[in-house]
Amino acid sequence: MARAATTSDVFNAIAEPQRREILTLLRDGERAATEVARELGFTQPGASKHLRVLREVGLVRDRRAGKQRLYSLDAHGxxxxxxxxxxxxxxxxxxxxxxxxxxxxxxxxxxxx
The missing domain is CATH 1.20.5 (Single alpha-helices involved in coiled-coils or other helix-helix interfaces)
Structure with a gap:
């Protein structure tokens, strides 16, 4: 049986340990992608990729604040x-x-x- 795409299923998205780390970090509040990368020791592109997946499955939401994009948990997701x-x-x-x-x-x- 083929596995569902990471971006189509919440459970597949959180199967990745780094994404779970991001969700844990975001429990404390909103963060910019650069801050997520720095605090978790990820590369900037890696953090952005994981945040995009989490956003696409509805686990995080984002908003623009100047040049930054801030991410927070989405309780509904x-x-x-x-x-x-x-x-x-x-x-x-x-x-x-x-x-x-x-x-x-x-x-x-x-x-x-």
Whole structure:
């Protein structure tokens, strides 16, 4: 089965670790492409390429500020990721509940000894 183009699917776009780094950086606020490149140790063209992909899939938005283009997270674009990962919340909650019950059983057994 052919893989979807990076720019057509949010999940393919975030499969690239450097793009995830950019998203993490943008959580703290708007940044220019040059600032993204400098802070993450990317080349300017590399940062711009990744930002373009993230913009095309709707994970970031940009605006002009003089000669600079500023990038920020687009919460609407993050929705599919949030919904997908949220589906695992019940799994993790149940796993932690089982672990907690196991630990409580161990404590209770040790107290009896």
């Amino acid at each position: 993050l929705r599919p990721i949030h919904e997908w990962t949220g589906g695992f919340e019940q799994f993790w909650n149940e796993s932690f509940e089982r672990l907690d019950a196991y630990v409580q059983d161990l404590k209770h057994t040790r107290e009896k000894e």
